[in-house]
Amino acid sequence: MVLTALLKEALETDVLVVGAGVLGLSSAYFMKKRDPSRKVMVVERLSGPGQGNSAKSEGGYRNLFASEINYLLADSSIDWFHHLQEDLNYDIGLHELGYLWLLPEEEYQQRRGPFEACRRRGARVLEYDSEELKTMMPDLVTDFGESEEPEIMGLEQVELGVFGPKCGSVDADRLVKAYESEFLKIGGEIHYNTEATKLIHDPVEPLGIPGEPFVWQESRIAGAETSKGKILAETTVVACGVWAAKILDPIGFDCLMRPKKRQIFAFKDPKLGRLLNTHDFNDDNSLPVTVLPTAGILLKGEVSEGSIWLACADNLGRKFELEDDPQPEDDYYSNNIYHALVQYLPCFQDVRPANSWAGQYDINGFDQTPVVEAGPGLIYVGASSGSGIMKCDALGRIVDAVNEEKEYATLYGGRGFKVSDLGIAKRQVEQETLVV
Numbered sequence: 001m002v003l004t005a006l007l008k009e010a011l012e013t014d015v016l017v018v019g020a021g022v023l024g025l026s027s028a029y030f031m032k033k034r035d036p037s038r039k040v041m042v043v044e045r046l047s048g049p050g051q052g053n054s055a056k057s058e059g060g061y062r063n064l065f066a067s068e069i070n071y072l073l074a075d076s077s078i079d080w081f082h083h084l085q086e087d088l089n090y091d092i093g094l095h096e097l098g099y100l101w102l103l104p105e106e107e108y109q110q111r112r113g114p115f116e117a118c119r120r121r122g123a124r125v126l127e128y129d130s131e132e133l134k135t136m137m138p139d140l141v142t143d144f145g146e147s148e149e150p151e152i153m154g155l156e157q158v159e160l161g162v163f164g165p166k167c168g169s170v171d172a173d174r175l176v177k178a179y180e181s182e183f184l185k186i187g188g189e190i191h192y193n194t195e196a197t198k199l200i201h202d203p204v205e206p207l208g209i210p211g212e213p214f215v216w217q218e219s220r221i222a223g224a225e226t227s228k229g230k231i232l233a234e235t236t237v238v239a240c241g242v243w244a245a246k247i248l249d250p251i252g253f254d255c256l257m258r259p260k261k262r263q264i265f266a267f268k269d270p271k272l273g274r275l276l277n278t279h280d281f282n283d284d285n286s287l288p289v290t291v292l293p294t295a296g297i298l299l300k301g302e303v304s305e306g307s308i309w310l311a312c313a314d315n316l317g318r319k320f321e322l323e324d325d326p327q328p329e330d331d332y333y334s335n336n337i338y339h340a341l342v343q344y345l346p347c348f349q350d351v352r353p354a355n356s357w358a359g360q361y362d363i364n365g366f367d368q369t370p371v372v373e374a375g376p377g378l379i380y381v382g383a384s385s386g387s388g389i390m391k392c393d394a395l396g397r398i399v400d401a402v403n404e405e406k407e408y409a410t411l412y413g414g415r416g417f418k419v420s421d422l423g424i425a426k427r428q429v430e431q432e433t434l435v436v
């Protein structure tokens with residue numbers, strides 16, 4: 001069915017999912033898969049899947065997290081990525097490039113505990129000293145010697161590399177389309193160019209009196225008004241990413257998330273050939289996802305296009321603000337990131353980005369961990385804090401378990417997950433400290 005014209009009468013569905021990003025579509029898929037006779041409808045204000053922030057993502061994934069919860073969310077989703085690509089034959093551009101944290105001694109000591117915790121959970125974590133790094137990544141400057149500039153800039157030397165092999169990169173756009181395809185295959189409905197403008201707040205037992213629901217009435221979210229008309233639903237899932245507050249604030253539901261711009265600069269230059277084709281870390285002979293010390297600069301080899309993508313975590317000083325169409329700032333690269341980048345990787349000298357774009361993180365500043373919270377007739381999934389791609393499968397399954405009122409979700413591979421841990425009321429989440 002296509003909502004081409006305005007609806008004259010309200011549509012009815014068992015589940016309405018607002019937002020066709022990676023979290024909306026994975027949630028919709030798992031709820032439909034559990035019971036294919038159930039009607040699950042997705043509405044998306046844009047014209048296709050993942051066009052909000054999912055497809056703007058860098059597509060990096062890692063199972064190295066300080067908190068057990070984030071480890072479980074990511075590790076099981078990574079296993080699902082392999083299943084999608086290797087068993088279900090979706091080419092989601094999965095490349096196990098590995099994740100390399102380049103660390104000064106002091107930072108290594110601070111992060112040692114979290115890395116040890118990853119090992120205890122069964123994650124492989126390797127370490128390289130600066131001599132090994134020099135051989136494996138000849139373009140990297142580990143020792144600044146007598147050079148004054150890095151000292152003035154406060155840049156710290158690389159003493160150690162901590163490497164997670166079960167980490168890498170997926171093509172987020174293709175991943176979202178794989179969920180869309182699986183969802184449609186089992187009878188799911190998606191309506192693009194359809195914006196939910198307002199959540200419907202109704203009494204559970206309407207009395208037909210104007211002004212309902214009154215404070216003394218039991219009430220619930222009963223669907224949404226959309227740009228095409230009213231859609232009534234038993235459960236409404238809000239998966240609107242950075243736009244969640246626009247629809248949840250008016251009903252007084254706190255989504256614990258604030259939007260902040262993130263930019264990606266893509267480089268394709270012969271000078272970067274040796275860095276891009278870094279050997280020894282992975283089967284692709286490509287630059288792993290690599291975090292430089294001090295400045296929060298993150299790079300990865302983009303195997304599909306033979307380029308290097310760069311992002312930077314500028315936390316303090318970058319405002320929280322919702323933007324519909326954020327733009328990359330040339331100045332941010334050339335007058336800012338560049339100066340630190342060339343100290344560690346002089347091969348970037350005079351190299352300009354071939355392409356750049358910007359999106360927004362939906363940041364939970366409290367514990368940097370996603371939220372899945374239910375209210376009457378409502379489930380909210382979001383606050384993915386820059387890691388919604390790598391945790392998407394687990395979050396979709398958790399939304400499904402919440403909808404079923406189950407205490408535990410079963411993640412891909414069979415591990416159990418207590419769903420209330422990600423909620424607000426009974427949240428049990430440790431501070432995430434391995435954040436980029």
Ligand SMILES: Cc1cc2nc3c(=O)[nH]c(=O)nc-3n(C[C@H](O)[C@H](O)[C@H](O)COP(=O)(O)OP(=O)(O)OC[C@H]3O[C@@H](n4cnc5c(N)ncnc54)[C@H](O)[C@@H]3O)c2cc1C
Pocket residue numbers: 018019020021022023024043044045046049050051052053054055056057058059060061194195196197239240241242243244247262263264311358359360361362381382384385386387388389390391
């Ligand atoms: C530059 C950048 C780099 C990133 N890098 C990584 C990374 O390397 N690894 C990683 O795991 N994550 C990364 N992320 C984060 C990741 O992209 C997000 O966590 C993830 O996409 C969130 O998915 P979502 O479905 O919640 O949001 P979105 O993909 O934004 O989906 C929300 C959808 O809801 C729609 N919508 C909103 N309001 C309404 C409404 N009222 N009615 C109908 N539709 C509505 C929007 O149009 C949108 O399509 C990155 C993000 C950015 C911006």
